[in-house]
Amino acid sequence: MAVYNYDVVVLGSGPAGEGAAMNAAKHGRKVAVVEASPAVGGHATHLGTIPSKALRYAVKQIINYNTNPMFRTIGDPRWFPFPEVLKSAEKVLHKQVASRTSYYARNRVDVFFGRGSFADENTIEVVSHSGAVEKLIGKEIIIATGSRPYRPADVDFNHPRIYDSDTILRLSHTPRTMIIYGAGVIGSEYASIFCGLGVKVDLINNRDRLLSFLDDEISDALSYHLRNNAVLIRHNEEYEKVEGSGNSVLLHLKSGKKVKADAFLWCNGRTGNTDGLGLENIGLKANGRGQLSVDENYRTQVPNVYAVGDVIGWPSLASAAFDQGRSAAGNIVSNDAWRFVDDVPTGIYTIPEISSLGKTERELTEEKVPYEVGQAFFKNMARAQISNEPVGMLKLLFHRDTLEVLGIHCFGDQASEIVHIGQAIMNQKGEANTMKYFVNTTFNYPTMAEAYRVAALDGLNRLF
Template identity: 65%
Template sequence: MTTFDYDVLVLGSGPAGESAALNAMKHGHSVAIIEAQSAVGGACTHQGTIPSKALRHMVRQAIRYNKTPAFRDIGDPRTLTYPRLLSHANEVISRQVNMRSRFYYRNQIKVIFGHGRFVDKNTVEVLSEEGQVEALTAARVVIATGSRPYRPDNIDFSHPRVYDSDTILKMVNTPAKLIIYGAGVIGCEYASIFSGIGIKIELINSRDRLLEFLDDEISDALSYQLRNMGVMIRHREVYKTVEASDSGVEILLESGKRIHANALLWCNGRSGNTQQIGLENIGLETDHRGQLVVDEHYQTAVPGVYAAGDVIGWPSLASAAYDQGRSAAAHARGKEQCRFVDDVPTGIYTLPEISSVGRTERELTEAKVPYEVGRAFFKDTARGQISGETVGMLKLLFHPDTLEILGIHCFGAEAAEIIHIGQAIMKQENGGNTLRYFVTTTFNYPTMAEAYRTAALNGLNRL
């Protein structure tokens, strides 16, 4: 019988890798993690979720301060520079790294820093920064190497005025005007952040509308709010060339338009981190985005080799990655049934934020499913009026006959928190998922949660 150094070897310490390692260790398996960066946490902690949300929080605080008349007696309006925002984000990153390092220490999971590369399906070589090579063997391997921003070959990302969503965290000044190319989730979030500190934004979108996967009404609300913040949104535009110089950046669009700014933030797609990890040595191929295909157990085409997180593509969310990593580790240790993550709520941290679960109006209409709509506007809630967070709404889509909740869409402050109340009801079985819950339950007052009761009553009044 072959003896291995570890039962499970994990490539990457982001959410997927962390949860896979912890799950395996909690069930008595020996585990090691290989991390290519100099600290644990993956792109989620160092380049993605954590820093961008920390930046957003500071901008949101400043906006609330500047919009509250009572604070005018205290002092002048507060303006934030981008470097000052980054200092707060770096503090949060440091706390996250310390916390996650303790997870591994307490659970006796060995963390090896270096670049991992498959020799065969049970052997991974690790090249350290010092140039040392160490070969590790394991019965099972979980690939959780994450993703990185996609970079077209005809754009010079080495130029100091050209950034992607990783390198923007190294920008040392506050440009007066910024072009954001790509109006996906990352592009829209950064458009909110930068416009919130007074930077003029040109948001270039190659599609017909913002975030087309959202309910149309929510997408329209986001467009309105971004424009209200001064963002110039340009739909159905595709870049032709990008020219960067000492004086600024010019992007030439296929439509013939020339857009000028002080800097460019490229937010158009991501690629799986699968290059140079030796996949060719185990006969594993990726798609055109460098992403791996897995089965319902998160196992790749190579038995014993699993993949989870952004490296497998959709939904590319930290929340999903945690659950995917846990499921991969569960199957790797022999558990036949494991959860395949396919019902993830959206959480988009624009200003205001957006969250949804279930189907949209367009999806229901195309599927010829009858539905009715119930709405509650935050401006009409006591809590919203007290907090000053009056922008936004909660929208319930439900079947007019059974009152089954078909979709929930929220736009406004704390939307990503509010959504989980409705999500819990939608998960109820044996007829428990109906609008009746919200009209037969007493909610605290004043709260944002009571918007569910208001929206339910609004919907029932339409029947």
């Protein structure tokens, strides 16, 4: 058995593991990364963030072609099979793997492909795909093993018509009808994707509204546009059983309803990838969802073992995971990269997309904060009219007295990009974080960024 010594050993090469490995390596630490899959990138690159967003972009192009009158001069609206659309996503995946592989080589980080587990608090045993065993001894260990879809035992995921958010990327046909169980971020995103391909979607939600953590107005807008695209949303429903037959799936709901479709997609919950890590050998125990508890430095109860990314739960976003990994490594190398990651914008890639940061109207009302609202509707923006993307709005919430920006909520094309302008202002101190910035700054015209000026003027005009 080969034995190697390192300053830092990172388990997982997704965004969290990459952020940790790169930061430690750039500050002179000898770093090893253990990756269970045959290629680096983690779930975000291979099964989650990258393929689903690339798939969404391809579907958005199809919608544009089929609905924009300009394209009728070159052809009629077309139906595109799902496997063909998926090919574009696969191209992006390969490019991402190539880029990320080069990062590890350039920074002299050793990558071990195989399954790693704790022998003790400083020793990781790696069983490679060929069966060979190697031992990595690390002064510090960072767990960044990510998560996977939660699979209830009473749902037969071996049935060829029953999928989760990982296996749906292997769908080899285009169903006419689909049931999506779970109307969280992933379920809502896939509802947008499949209805954009002309699939009749039933979206089953076990709560009373979509994405209840969003501002109510934004949540309502999403519901409207999904329904406007023939998605049937069923609120306050829970499954009793899922019954797969030859070429269809029958969903039995506890309310007594039955819903039948060509395919069934489970999008209800995720589980941290902590089983098989040998946590019992170092005195750690994951919770019922496979997640680990950490302190504000991302350190577990074992002083030299850290955990970052989906494996610690909230917010379970690739963007936050990278920063958490970088922060954990920053704590190890004692540089200024350490911070507790809590200013994370929400990015939801439905069609149209959603992004938000800060307080919602409901939260400010409950906290009795005197706030005002400024809005810019995309249908009135020159850039949105030019790009034929009139759906959406930018909504700013600000303190009536100090004019401090308290919340940013955006629904529409490029929302996940637009939100970062406001985020930069919210992170400023004192008078720099006020609505005055937006009215006293010259924005390029026509741009979507000028929506901030329009929204700020709208809000300030409401003051008396």
